[in-house]
Amino acid sequence: xxxxxxxxxxxxxxxxxxxxxxxxxxxxxxxxxxxxxxxxxxxxxxxxxxxxxxxxxxxxxxxxxxxxxxxxxxxxxxxxxxxxxxxxxxxxxxxxxxxxxxxxxxxxxxxxxxxxxxxxxxxxxxxxxxxxxxxxxxxxxxxxxxxxxxxxxxxxxxxxxxxxxxxxxxxxxxxxxxxxxxxxxxxxxxxxxxxxxxxxxxxxxxxxxxxxxxxxxxxxxxxxxxxxxxxxxxxxxxxxxxxxxxxxxxxxxxxxxxxxxxxxxxxxxxxxxxxxxxxxxxxxxxxxxxxxxxxxxxxxxxxxxxxxxxxxxxxxxxxxxxxxxxxxxxxxxxxxxxxxxxxxxxxxxxxxxxxxxxxxxxxxxxxxxxxxxxxxxxxxxxxxxxxxxxxxxxxxxxxxxxxxxxxxxxxxxxxxxxxxxxxxxxxxxxxxxxxxxxxxxxxxxxxxxxxxxxxxxxxxxxxxxxxxxxxxxxxxxxxxxxxxxxxxxxxxxxxxxxxxxxxxxxxxxxxxxxxxxxxxx
Amino acid sequence: xxxxxxxxxxxxxxxxxxxxxxxxxxxxxxxxxxxxxxxxxxxxxxxxxxxxxxxxxxxxxxxxxxxxxxxxxxxxxxxxxxxxxxxxxxxxxxxxxxxxxxxxxxxxxxxxxxxxxxxxxxxxxxxxxxxxxxxxxxxxxxxxxxxxxxxxxxxxxxxxxxxxxxxxxxxxxxxxxxxxxxxxxxxxxxxxxxxxxxxxxxxxxxxxxxxxxxxxxxxxxxxxxxxxxxxxxxxxxxxxxxxxxxxxxxxxxxxxxxxxxxxxxxxxxxxxxxxxxxxx
Numbered sequence: 010x011x012x013x014x015x016x017x018x019x020x021x022x023x024x025x026x027x028x029x030x031x032x033x034x035x036x037x038x039x040x041x042x043x044x045x046x047x048x049x050x051x052x053x054x055x056x057x058x059x060x061x062x063x064x065x066x067x068x069x070x071x072x073x074x075x076x077x078x079x080x081x082x083x084x085x086x087x088x089x090x091x092x093x094x095x096x097x098x099x100x101x102x103x104x105x106x107x108x109x110x111x112x113x114x115x116x117x118x119x120x121x122x123x124x125x126x127x128x129x130x131x132x133x134x135x136x137x138x139x140x141x142x143x144x145x146x147x148x149x150x151x152x153x154x155x156x157x158x159x160x161x162x163x164x165x166x167x168x169x170x171x172x173x174x175x176x177x178x179x180x181x182x183x184x185x186x187x188x189x190x191x192x193x194x195x196x197x198x199x200x201x202x203x204x205x206x207x208x209x210x211x212x213x214x215x216x217x218x219x220x221x222x223x224x225x226x227x228x229x230x231x232x233x234x235x236x237x238x239x240x241x242x243x244x245x246x247x248x249x250x251x252x253x254x255x256x257x258x259x260x261x262x263x264x265x266x267x268x269x270x271x272x273x274x275x276x277x278x279x280x281x282x283x284x285x286x287x288x289x290x291x292x293x294x295x296x297x298x299x300x301x302x303x304x305x306x307x308x309x310x311x312x313x314x315x316x317x318x319x320x321x322x323x324x325x326x327x328x329x330x331x332x333x334x335x336x337x338x339x340x341x342x343x344x345x346x347x348x349x350x351x352x353x354x355x356x357x358x359x360x361x362x363x364x365x366x367x368x369x370x371x372x373x374x375x376x377x378x379x380x381x382x383x384x385x386x387x388x389x390x391x392x393x394x395x396x397x398x399x400x401x402x403x404x405x406x407x408x409x410x411x412x413x414x415x416x417x418x419x420x421x422x423x424x425x426x427x428x429x430x431x432x433x434x435x436x437x438x439x440x441x442x443x444x445x446x447x448x449x450x451x452x453x454x455x456x457x458x459x460x461x462x463x464x465x466x467x468x469x470x471x472x473x474x475x476x477x478x479x480x481x482x483x484x485x486x487x488x489x490x491x492x493x494x495x496x497x498x499x500x501x502x503x504x505x506x507x508x509x510x511x512x513x514x515x516x517x518x519x520x521x522x523x524x525x526x527x528x529x530x
Numbered sequence: 531x532x533x534x535x536x537x538x539x540x541x542x543x544x545x546x547x548x549x550x551x552x553x554x555x556x557x558x559x560x561x562x563x564x565x566x567x568x569x570x571x572x573x574x575x576x577x578x579x580x581x582x583x584x585x586x587x588x589x590x591x592x593x594x595x596x597x598x599x600x601x602x603x604x605x606x607x608x609x610x611x612x613x614x615x616x617x618x619x620x621x622x623x624x625x626x627x628x629x630x631x632x633x634x635x636x637x638x639x640x641x642x643x644x645x646x647x648x649x650x651x652x653x654x655x656x657x658x659x660x661x662x663x664x665x666x667x668x669x670x671x672x673x674x675x676x677x678x679x680x681x682x683x684x685x686x687x688x689x690x691x692x693x694x695x696x697x698x699x700x701x702x703x704x705x706x707x708x709x710x711x712x713x714x715x716x717x718x719x720x721x722x723x724x725x726x727x728x729x730x731x732x733x734x735x736x737x738x739x740x741x742x743x744x745x746x747x748x749x750x751x752x753x754x755x756x757x758x759x760x761x762x763x764x765x766x767x768x769x770x771x772x773x774x775x776x777x778x779x780x781x782x783x784x785x786x787x788x789x790x791x792x793x794x795x796x797x798x799x800x801x802x803x804x805x806x807x808x809x810x
Contacts, residue, residue, distance in 0.1 A: 193768050309767050337561040338538065338776030340766070358536075358780060361566055369564045 060089025451521030532784030583747030610640025698731030
């Protein structure tokens with residue numbers, strides 16, 4: 010924790026163990042089973058009708074000087090304290106009562122009011138000073154913690170920090186996992202020690218739906234909302250400090266999150282950010298897929314006995330994709346991976362036809378978005394969650410391969426690895442050093458740093474090969490005369506040392522060029 | 531292997547005209563069928579705006595004969611083509627001037643099974659329904675469809691436990707509650723009453739609410755359609771509060787039996803003591 014938490018509130022039992030109080034030789038003579046009551050304030054009062062002056066939680070100190078000799082008044086005195094919800098009564102023996110008065114003791118026992126007698130004369134002022142100063146320190150610490158947290162969070166918001174940074178800060182103060190959900194209990198963000206967070210998420214559905222929110226077990230919830238509408242909640246999961254401090258932290262965090270959302274700190278909704286971080290982690294492979302399963306489930310993706318279809322959509326905005334998914338009733342996560350490429354992970358029931366539904370989705374996407382050229386790149390459906398990352402990467406490869414060749418291929422509505430042929434293979438192998446070396450070697454004459462070669466000759470070569478070595482088409486596309494094109498092709502052949510009329514040599518250069526282009530994507 | 535019904539509900543916004551609204555719902559039926567849904571229920575007065583925000587007799591023309599009218603005929607053909615049970619909540623004209631808020635139920639082979647007419651008709655600001663509808667008078671039918679026993683309880687009906695109970699006693703396994711309800715008015719009830727009715731009657735409920743603000747008034751229809759099981763658990767997620775959404779869920783009928791074996795509410799009810807409830 011970065012901030013000192015406030016001292017816990019003092020209970021009657023704790024007050025009785027203070028050194029100054031021990032000096033008065035306290036003895037609990039009634040209500041011993043209620044000593045854990047919290048003392049809000051200490052009040053010295055000799056009035057017989059003290060009950061009317063209390064507002065609850067007070068420890069009342071008295072010598073009982075106005076009660077001596079009147080047993081009815083003594084009993085009523087105790088009853089009035091009980092009605093006023095006093096925490097305890099402390100009677101200094103000596104002045105009015107030499108020994109604990111039986112009537113008061115019995116009345117206190119019946120009411121369950123802790124009654125303490127002090128056997129040695131004792132200046133009450135010392136006790137009030139001691140307890141009061143502790144209580145005030147505690148309040149001050151609470152205010153100070155509240156201020157520290159608020160200042161830190163406000164600083165992050167004004168610096169434009171993302172939601173995750175705010176949550177990390179809250180988790181640091183809380184020392185326990187922190188979870189933000191929408192009203193459907195979908196987990197939008199988490200913070201805290203990874204393994205503890207995973208433990209919480211593993212059983213999230215059950216935990217989240219437990220009604221009410223019992224703060225006694227360290228689960229502290231605060232609602233997120235503004236302008237008359239609630240839209241989520243933040244939960245401290247298993248906060249180990251005292252309840253009041255947990256409440257304070259949750260409330261400060263909730264205020265900050267509401268502010269962050271209202272200021273529109275990000276172009277993406279929290280739902281989008283949550284899906285994005287999950288899918289990005291899946292694709293990167295840094296975190297094993299198995300460990301991401303609780304997050305996926307908590308993010309609302311059905312994962313039990315499902316078939317997963319990894320897709321990457323070119324030129325489809327995430328919000329639009331999400332809208333179409335809802336419209337056709339398919340459960341899935343949507344997240345933008347890079348400019349112009351959005352991943353969609355569909356979760357289907359095992360008995361559903363993944364290929365048919367993917368095609369259905371892609372067709373509906375085209376008709377709904379009005380963009381006839383939207384390309385949905387798909388990997389084969391996976392029934393094992395562990396295979397999903399490879400599937401997503403495959404879909405990404407296909408989408409990349411398509412992006413570079415969209416003009417040249419007559420593509421189906423859903424494009425798979427088999428549809429991108431050689432281009433797909435080269436794309437998959439682009440990280441292989443032999444392939445890279447091959448491309449460099451084959452194209453060395455054009456990639457030697459000569460601007461003329463790279464800017465003029467390489468595009469001509471690309472078009473010439475892509476068009477099936479069609480010279481008139483190439484000339485037309487590059488707006489040059491045929492003699493000019495011949496001169497450029499001759500220059501290319503000279504620089505590369507190849508004969509492009511020879512099929513094998515041309516194919517070799519073509520593959521090298523595909524590999525070179527794959528490096529750029 | 532227990533019986534699982536793949537059921538669907540569809541929520542959407544008013545498109546501005548009846549024909550395009552019908553087309554949106556035809557497409558939704560196709561989308562549902564593509565996923566293998568066996569039964570689909572639309573929202574209340576599905577092909578129109580929620581015209582009860584105003585009192586204008588021009589909207590009487592939205593009413594159609596059930597089952598003789600063109601909308602029912604059109605969706606009978608679609609139900610047959612897709613092999614899909616359809617519940618069509620719509621404005622019914624029995625004869626000129628005799629109008630009901632009704633739901634027609636079409637079986638998976640396209641045959642017309644019957645209708646339910648909404649019993650409880652509200653008359654509060656934004657919901658001037660008494661202007662448009664006679665109270666329902668065809669009892670509490672439960673339809674024995676190709677996929678299971680299905681009941682319908684329309685919108686404002688849901689505030690009255692008696693009808694839920696009648697459908698339960700008649701053997702309903704799924705009750706659809708097509709609605710049009712506004713954020714400011716009923717949001718606090720929406721996830722309370724139907725789950726409670728599902729628990730009390732130990733069946734599944736599919737609750738549907740339209741989305742968006744229509745140009746006839748300020749009602750903010752908040753969607754959030756869902757299925758809830760006999761233990762009051764939502765089946766999957768609740769739908770969006772703003773977007774068009776098809777909700778397709780697998781409802782495991784083993785759950786219904788399990789809960790009824792645990793709680794014998796139907797055995798332990800005391801109808802002979804409920805006389806005062808039916809006193810006029």
